[in-house]
Amino acid sequence: MFNFTDINQDYLEKLVDFLYSIAWMYKVLNTQYVKENVLDENRQFLSLLEHIDLNDFVNATEPQNHHPLELQKLIENVNYFRINFDIINTESWKCNNQQKRMSPKKLYEIENMSKLINEICKDDVTTLVDLGSGLGYLDEYLHTNYGYKIIGLEGSAKNQEQAVKRQEKYYAESIGKVKHVHHFITMDSGDFILNEVDDVNKVEELSEKLSNSSTSDIKPPKVALFGLHPCGDLSIVCIKLFLNIDRVKKLIFSPCCYHKMSGKDTDYTEFNYYPLSQTVKELESKYPTNPFLRPFLRLAGQQSPIKFKEMTEIEHFVHGKNMFERGVVEAILMDNETSKRINNTTFSEGRLKFEDIKVKYQLLDKSTSAPKQWTDEHEEKFNKIRNLHPKGEEMSENLFCLQTAVQNSCENLVIMDRIFYIYEQMKILNLNLKVSIKKLQNEKLSPRCLILIVEKS
Structure with a gap:
């Protein structure tokens, strides 16, 4: 495990x-x-988990002697690349429903x-800008409890109206x-943001009232940008706006939905904002193929x-069966076919049929x-897969277990690329x-629990 301050290019x-x-x-x-034969090509490795407690495996803090050597090595690597982030202690937190109609998670x-925003901003920031403010819950909470003036920018007109x-x-x-x-935030939103900030602070009106003073003595308010789970490209926009607007002194946001970043092509073989840093671009470019695509970002x-x-x-x-089912459906489709899940249907007991x-x-x-209509040809393709993978449900859950075990490592690469x-x-x-x-303490309640903070001095 590494401390955040010790991360360097060798780690990456x-x-x-x-x-x-x-x-x-x-x-x-x-x-x-299933269609891409991942289960078949990696049957031996997936079978290593056949008699392993999956819960114990994915949460292992060190290799277990009773695990096969390949799994011990995997856990050893996963734990080596963990990063020790500062934890925000929330043990005393209680669900005080000050806001209307919100889940305990929210x-x-x-x-x-x-x-956290107040702790970072209280000494020198008076105005906050929420990038992707949704229904305004966080904005109202910040104002009610800490008195900040706030601009909530929201790309959805419906959300803004609500x-x-x-x-x-x-x-x-x-x-x-x-x-x-209502404003769709882009890299060019800097002037718009500052105009809204000045409007809510009524800088021009203040200047008139203080006409006897030199206007050079009136300093515009310092600004902080923040966002609770800005998806896809928006988290990159947050970073670039912060870097390029002199009056913005703080940036606080919790990133999510990396896979929703825009692609340079419709197949997402390249992304506009991943990798973002020149360091990671060079490290990834040395490989003959690029595996760090949309599935990787989704896992991150x-x-x-x-x-x-x-x-x-x-x-x-049940989870493995559900995953296997979705994979099998995609694998048995013919050219120019797709499918749609019918609502209000449930699993039958036993294995997938x-x-x-x-x-x-x-x-x-x-x-x-x-x-x-589903045909005999579809059923024939299904039967071939079923015969090839008689324990497809368990094998699928084993694959998901491995993905879950390495999720932290995947996200660390995306986060460190931005850093x-x-x-x-x-x-x-x-x-x-x-x-x-x-990092918020309660990962179970808040799975997207990392908060990136950047401050200008």
Whole structure:
């Protein structure tokens, strides 16, 4: 395990090598692994988990002697690449439903994110800008508890309208101090943001009142950008806006949904913002093939292994069956066919059967979306897969278990790519930056629990 402050290029190089060596675990989406023969080609390794407690394996803090050597080596590598982030202690947290109609997860994240934002901003920031503010829950909490003026920018007009209605109904006293704005945030949003900040602070009105003073004495308010789970490209936009707007002094956000980043092509063989840093670009370019594609980014954003601690053997079987089913459906489709899950259908007991697929999925023409009928040819393809993988449910869950075990390593590469980009830009732009990452304590309640913090001095 490494401390965050000890991460260097050598760590990244070794991490990339390790992830490349296990690329078969994540090289295709989990709807395609049956079609792409991942189970068949890696049957021997997957079978190593046949008599292993999956819960024990994915949460192992060190290699276990009773595990096969290959699994011991995998756990050894996973634990080697773990990063010791600063933990935000939330043991005393209680579900205080101050906000309306929120789940315990949302309340937990909002309460603790607000505390962190205030801790970082209280000394020199008066105005906050929420990038991707949704219905405005976090904005209202921050204003109510800490008094900040806030601009909430939201790309969905529907969400922004609902945020305004909520504000008028529940938090009318914040009108004029918390402003919900419909705006699709891009790299060019800097001027728009500063105009909104000045508007909520009424800088021009203040200047008129102080006409007897020199306007040069009136300093515009310092600004912090924040975001709770900005998806895809938005987290990169957060970073670039922060770096390029002088008045923005703090950046606090928790990234998620890495796989939703935009691609340079429709097949997502390259992404616009991954890898982001020149360091990781060079490390990944040395390989003849690139496995760090959308399935990898999806795994990096998958929830941590913490929930495995409580899964029963039956729950593992059901999960594996569900995963196997989706993979088999994709594998038996003919050219120009797709399928749609029929609502309100449930699993039959026992192993997956062709009748389950016929009941649960509507076959469709891919070009016209017209309904089609499952045929004997589909059933024949199903039977071949079923005979090849009589324990496909267990093998699928074993694959998912391996993916879950290495999820942390995958996310570390994505996070460190962004950190190294910030360091690279710090030199180019001649900035003095402090970079840190905090981690919420309760991973079970908040699976996307890493918070990136960057401060200008």
